[in-house]
Amino acid sequence: MTRLDALREILAACPDDPVVGTCGATIRELASLGVRDNCLYMQNSMGLAGPIGLGLALGHAAPEHGRVVVIEGDGGTLMGLSQLGTLALLRPASLVLAVLDNGVHASTGGQPTAAGALDLAAVFAAAGCCTAQAEDEAGLHAALAAARAAPGPWMLHVRIAPGNAPLPYYQEDPAVIAQRFAAFLAR
Amino acid sequence: MQGNAHPAYNTSPGGWPPTARRLGSAEIIAGLERLAIEFLPFVPCSTAADVLAHFRAHPSARAFPVTREEEGVGILAGLTLAGRSAALMMQDTGFGNSLTALTTFGQAYHVPMLVVATRTGGLGEINAAVPSYSESVPDVLHAAGLSLFTLDARTPLPEWEATLVGAKRYAETAHRPVIVLADLKREAPAA
Numbered sequence: 001m002t003r004l005d006a007l008r009e010i011l012a013a014c015p016d017d018p019v020v021g022t023c024g025a026t027i028r029e030l031a032s033l034g035v036r037d038n039c040l041y042m043q044n045s046m047g048l049a050g051p052i053g054l055g056l057a058l059g060h061a062a063p064e065h066g067r068v069v070v071i072e073g074d075g076g077t078l079m080g081l082s083q084l085g086t087l088a089l090l091r092p093a094s095l096v097l098a099v100l101d102n103g104v105h106a107s108t109g110g111q112p113t114a115a116g117a118l119d120l121a122a123v124f125a126a127a128g129c130c131t132a133q134a135e136d137e138a139g140l141h142a143a144l145a146a147a148r149a150a151p152g153p154w155m156l157h158v159r160i161a162p163g164n165a166p167l168p169y170y171q172e173d174p175a176v177i178a179q180r181f182a183a184f185l186a187r
Numbered sequence: 188m189q190g191n192a193h194p195a196y197n198t199s200p201g202g203w204p205p206t207a208r209r210l211g212s213a214e215i216i217a218g219l220e221r222l223a224i225e226f227l228p229f230v231p232c233s234t235a236a237d238v239l240a241h242f243r244a245h246p247s248a249r250a251f252p253v254t255r256e257e258e259g260v261g262i263l264a265g266l267t268l269a270g271r272s273a274a275l276m277m278q279d280t281g282f283g284n285s286l287t288a289l290t291t292f293g294q295a296y297h298v299p300m301l302v303v304a305t306r307t308g309g310l311g312e313i314n315a316a317v318p319s320y321s322e323s324v325p326d327v328l329h330a331a332g333l334s335l336f337t338l339d340a341r342t343p344l345p346e347w348e349a350t351l352v353g354a355k356r357y358a359e360t361a362h363r364p365v366i367v368l369a370d371l372k373r374e375a376p377a378a
Contacts, residue, residue, distance in 0.1 A: 040268075044291035048261040051253075052292070055265020058226065058249075059273070082254040086228075086262070090251060175362070178296035182268050 001136050004029045004165050006100055006158055009137050010071060011036070013144040018056055018185060019069045022049040022076045024107030025164035026100070030071070032167050037184040041170060041177050047079030050097060054083055057092035057153070060185055065148055067096045074101040074115035081123075088127035093151035096144075097124070102162040110162060124155035135159045207340040207373035212237040214344055215303065215369060218351025219248075219274060222301075226266050226273040228253045230281055232305040234371035239276065256281030260288040260302070260364075267300040274301040274355075279308075279324045279368060280317055290331050293364035301355045302366045306339070311372030325368065334363055339370035 007030050010019070020040045021030040027041040035041075042049055053070035060068060072080070077099050087095075099120060104110045121131040130152055132143035140158055147154040215238050219227070227242045227250040229235075242250035253259040259275045266273040277285075282304070293300055307314065308321025328335050334357065336350050351367055358365040 042292070044295070045261075045288055048257065048264075048288050048292055051258045051261025052265040052268075055262035055267075055273075056269050057265075058262070059266040059269030059271035080258065080261075082258045083261075085254045086251070086258065174295040175297040178268065178298060182270070185269055 001140070001158075001160050002163065002165070003100055003102070003106075003160050004032075005137055006098075006140055006160050007033060007071070009140045010069065010098060010144065013141070013148070014038075014067065014069050017062070017067045017069050018060060018181070019071065020049045020053045020056070022046070022070075022072045024073075025167075026071060026073060026107070028167040028170045029165050031170045031172075032165065035172070037180050040181045041172070043170070043174055046076050049076060050080040050083045051086075053095060053097065054087060054090070054092065056185075057095035058090065060094070062094045066094060067148060067152075068092075068094050069096045069098060071098050071100065073106075073113075074099060074103060074120065075105045075113040077120065078114060084123065084127045087124075087129070087153060091128050091153055093153065095153040096147045096156065097129070097154065098144075098156045098158055100158050100160045102160045104162050106162055106164050121155060121157040129153045129155040131155045131157065133157050133159075208234060208371045209237065210344055211338065211340070211347060211369060211371050212241075214347030215351060215371075216241050218348040219303075221348065221352050222274070222355050223272050224248050224274055225271050226263075227251075227276060228259045228262050228273070229276040230254075230256055230259060230278065232276070232278045235276055235305045256285035257288040260285045260293060260300075263300050263302070264288075264292055264296070264298045267298050274303055276303050276305070279304045279306050279321060282324055282327065283320065286327070286331060289333060289364055294331075294333065297362040298364060299355075299358035299362055300364045301351075301358055302364060303351070304366060304368050306337075306368050306370035306372065309370070309372075311370075311374070328366060333366055334358075334361065335366040335368055337368045337370075340373045
């Protein structure tokens, strides 16, 4: 499963949920599937997608079974790991963290991350998260359905192939992205 | 603060006379309450202990610890985008950790969020390791283009609450993060 395959599955499963997409190739691929009001495309701030999603999950009055979805990589997850204690403390039920794990920093040339040296799902399980694993589209589809059916927080550990789709930089004005996203939240 | 003395004047050991720290803390409490703060993520600071104790016991505000300052900026940004009234409390030493989050997200995405940072370094500092960094914090923030206002023992007390409330309003007007630097180190009697 490529990152683009995984993103297609997530967007299809969460058409009306706030989605935070991490920086680099992830938002380029996310935006290539159509720029959406419910997506917050992060152009920088690696490691911050998780905390932003945590704040959204605390503050957004999601409808019943509504979710706040964070799409993060393995490198970004490790960079933002300080959120783990806060996540364990607050445990917002609507939060779904989808970690697309390719074992490398694909956006910067494929340098290895340390994610293979630890069990990321076990780390988040130890913090009180429900977890699910996925290695293909059918597995991801099932994991997203599980995360919709039962309260979280959820951590979905999604194995994807290294590499990026050849796409141009996504350079929309961040202020416009945020304003559109905030308007979506305020609907 | 308006009206009778705020309970925070008497919540710390020692009672009267009020110290500059206690007076400033009461004004910060009054300002955050006037903003109807619902969420107060914080990285702790000894000089902000009265403020944090007040909001930890608050009936309607949710004060909770975060592990690092940049994480606090991210959580604050999420809460603010969701339309909630929130502020982050931290020490100014934490700007080293959080400058990228404040600039590449808060500033670039025009998130009108309020950060209240207690001052370290300068008069009253007891830690030998922080002065060189802490004294440069305002210059660092200015160089990064961040908006900030400062409060210290020389600031007339009525200005404290007004500055906090005004800072949040300014964040919304100017569509950007705003930082209030509050120096609560002085424990000497205010009078």
